[in-house]
Amino acid sequence: MMRFTVLTLFPDAFRFIEEYSVLGRAVRSGLIALETVDIRDYATDRHGTADDYQFGGGPGMVMKPEPVFAAVEATLANIPAEDRSATPVALTSPQGDILNQGTVNEFARAPGVILICGHYAGVDERIREGLITHEVSIGDYVLTGGELAAMVIIDAVSRFVPEVVGSAENVEHDSITSGLLQHPLYTRPADFRGTAVPEVLRSGNHADIERWRRRESLERTLRLRPDLLNTAPLTNSDRVFLASLGWSGTSD
Numbered sequence: 001m002m003r004f005t006v007l008t009l010f011p012d013a014f015r016f017i018e019e020y021s022v023l024g025r026a027v028r029s030g031l032i033a034l035e036t037v038d039i040r041d042y043a044t045d046r047h048g049t050a051d052d053y054q055f056g057g058g059p060g061m062v063m064k065p066e067p068v069f070a071a072v073e074a075t076l077a078n079i080p081a082e083d084r085s086a087t088p089v090a091l092t093s094p095q096g097d098i099l100n101q102g103t104v105n106e107f108a109r110a111p112g113v114i115l116i117c118g119h120y121a122g123v124d125e126r127i128r129e130g131l132i133t134h135e136v137s138i139g140d141y142v143l144t145g146g147e148l149a150a151m152v153i154i155d156a157v158s159r160f161v162p163e164v165v166g167s168a169e170n171v172e173h174d175s176i177t178s179g180l181l182q183h184p185l186y187t188r189p190a191d192f193r194g195t196a197v198p199e200v201l202r203s204g205n206h207a208d209i210e211r212w213r214r215r216e217s218l219e220r221t222l223r224l225r226p227d228l229l230n231t232a233p234l235t236n237s238d239r240v241f242l243a244s245l246g247w248s249g250t251s252d
């Protein structure tokens with residue numbers, strides 16, 4: 001069981017996850033718990049003010065520290081003391097570290113994850129200094145708010161919760177988790193509009209099929225994402241094959 005607590009100005013946005021497909025089923029069957037906390041409920045005034053003008057002037061509002069601190073502290077008070085220090089408190093922001101499978105795995109090993117959805121021009125710096133353990137971006141472009149980014153994180157982490165995805169093999173063998181891009185996939189028909197499925201896949205020879213798939217993965221990774229080869233676990237024969245394609249051993 002993995003617990004996500006999302007601190008947001010738009011808690012209703014997360015209904016999507018509660019209802020949608022694989023994640024919806026995981027929530028309903030208790031494999032993951034999703035709790036949303038409305039940051040405005042922790043505002044210090046009656047109007048639920050969560051943002052304010054920035055000192056020094058300038059465009060855009062800033063998320064105030066008091067409601068966010070109070071909401072995180074209330075959340076932490078509700079989790080068992082022995083789990084607190086192992087629970088990431090992650091802020092979504094375009095300034096964060098770009099999400100990758102390593103961070104996803106780190107979160108998946110935690111007892112739960114607290115996600116703070118950034119908004120407006122940004123957050124008061126004291127939130128960054130005093131409250132969060134991680135700052136995460138989902139790519140180099142700007143969203144209107146951190147909610148969609150938080151949902152991306154929840155989705156990617158949930159795949160590693162046992163039983164959320166069909167079989168553990170699916171998770172272990174998929175693209176990126178293995179460190180390489182996926183080999184081509186085919187289903188029926190064997191000939192579609194004149195393009196045939198590669199003969200080896202229909203040969204029934206599992207050793208040949210595995211070798212073909214591995215080489216296709218390596219070739220595709222070299223062509224499209226050579227940077228991944230710097231960290232992917234490679235065997236000696238992988239290296240020999242890549243060298244035959246002109247790979248020099250390090251790439252970016």
Ligand code: 6GU
Pocket residue numbers: 091092093094096118136137138139140141142143144145146149150
């Ligand atoms: Cl986490 N937040 C916002 N506002 N924009 C983003 C992002 C996050 N990641 C990429 N762009």
